Amino acid sequence: MDPRRTVLITGCSSGLGLESAVELAGRGWHVVASMRDPGKRAALDERARRAGLDPLDVVQLDVTDAASAQRAVEETLELTGGRLDGLVNNAGTASGGAFEDTDEAEWQRVLDTNLLGCMRLTQLVLPVMREQRAGRLVLVSSDSARYGNPGLSLYCASKWALEGWAESLAYEVESFGIRPVLVEPGNYDTAMWATTPRVIPPDSPYRGMLQTVERYVEEEHLPRSRDPREVARAVARALEARRPPFRLTVGPDAKLATVLGALPHRVTAAAVRRVTGLNRWKP
Numbered sequence: 255m256d257p258r259r260t261v262l263i264t265g266c267s268s269g270l271g272l273e274s275a276v277e278l279a280g281r282g283w284h285v286v287a288s289m290r291d292p293g294k295r296a297a298l299d300e301r302a303r304r305a306g307l308d309p310l311d312v313v314q315l316d317v318t319d320a321a322s323a324q325r326a327v328e329e330t331l332e333l334t335g336g337r338l339d340g341l342v343n344n345a346g347t348a349s350g351g352a353f354e355d356t357d358e359a360e361w362q363r364v365l366d367t368n369l370l371g372c373m374r375l376t377q378l379v380l381p382v383m384r385e386q387r388a389g390r391l392v393l394v395s396s397d398s399a400r401y402g403n404p405g406l407s408l409y410c411a412s413k414w415a416l417e418g419w420a421e422s423l424a425y426e427v428e429s430f431g432i433r434p435v436l437v438e439p440g441n442y443d444t445a446m447w448a449t450t451p452r453v454i455p456p457d458s459p460y461r462g463m464l465q466t467v468e469r470y471v472e473e474e475h476l477p478r479s480r481d482p483r484e485v486a487r488a489v490a491r492a493l494e495a496r497r498p499p500f501r502l503t504v505g506p507d508a509k510l511a512t513v514l515g516a517l518p519h520r521v522t523a524a525a526v527r528r529v530t531g532l533n534r535w536k537p
């Protein structure tokens with residue numbers, strides 16, 4: 255029998271999922287790296303090769319598609335001989351724009367990926383982990399779960415909901431040896447921001463506000479983004495530590511977010527308006 259610990263990770267075509275897959279494989283885990291389009295596996299293969307690793311097992315998995323999720327979990331269990339020590343719910347998406355300009359299809363896209371996708375996968379692996387009386391559920395959340403962000407209401411809604419769900423779930427599964435861990439990254443250098451769809455109609459009354467926020471993000475936030483391998487190491491800690499914290503904040507932005515988010519809302523909001531430049535904007 256393969257003695258390696260086994261983990262299924264979602265969203266391994268790029269960014270934090272890809273780096274987590276390589277980090278864990280390097281630590282001796284049997285990694286099943288899932289992606290919604292396995293045709294995109296070249297970046298993962300290249301990173302694994304540079305790390306001196308054999309190509310990882312890749313399965314197709316679109317977290318918004320129940321049949322794909324079911325198939326991916328079955329394939330994973332075939333590859334691992336029926337055992338699963340960890341699930342890393344990493345796949346995610348964002349959406350930039352003022353809430354009033356968004357439509358229900360966009361709300362559903364973001365919530366389906368960031369919230370329902372995690373719920374879907376978790377429900378599929380819980381019977382296996384319960385039977386084992388052991389398992390780690392790593393949920394990649396965000397420092398955006400600590401306070402609201404202008405122009406990112408759908409993303410924040412999905413991550414806040416994820417955290418409330420995870421906190422409740424933890425009470426239900428802990429007696430079976432299953433531990434959910436929220437990983438909250440701050441600002442990391444991935445494709446996320448560049449690929450985030452912007453919903454900004456030309457006649458939007460919020461246009462100036464969104465441009466102000468975008469300017470802050472482009473000029474001040476993104477240049478400070480950090481090496482995604484830091485998050486990969488935090489994911490490994492969430493899986494390997496005997497008693498990981500329930501919320502694992504990663505990087506200075508996330509640490510600051512925990513402090514900022516715990517302040518009275520008036521103070522938090524004043525800081526966000528000031529930092530983003532919103533305090534100088536009038537419609």
Ligand SMILES: NC(=O)c1ccc[n+]([C@@H]2O[C@H](COP(=O)([O-])OP(=O)(O)OC[C@H]3O[C@@H](n4cnc5c(N)ncnc54)[C@H](OP(=O)(O)O)[C@@H]3O)[C@@H](O)[C@H]2O)c1
Pocket residue numbers: 264265266267268269270271289290291294315316317318344345346347367394395396397438439440441442443444445446449
């Ligand atoms: N980067 C940051 O600063 C940061 C900060 C806080 C939290 N996060 C969180 O970190 C996670 C990973 O994001 P990232 O920064 O690594 O961005 P990324 O490079 O854009 O990676 C996102 C990954 O999710 C996948 N994905 C999107 N929709 C999917 C779906 N329906 N089914 C399966 N996979 C899907 C993407 O696959 P495709 O290639 O097919 O699109 C991609 O592999 C997200 O949950 C994000 O919210 C990131």
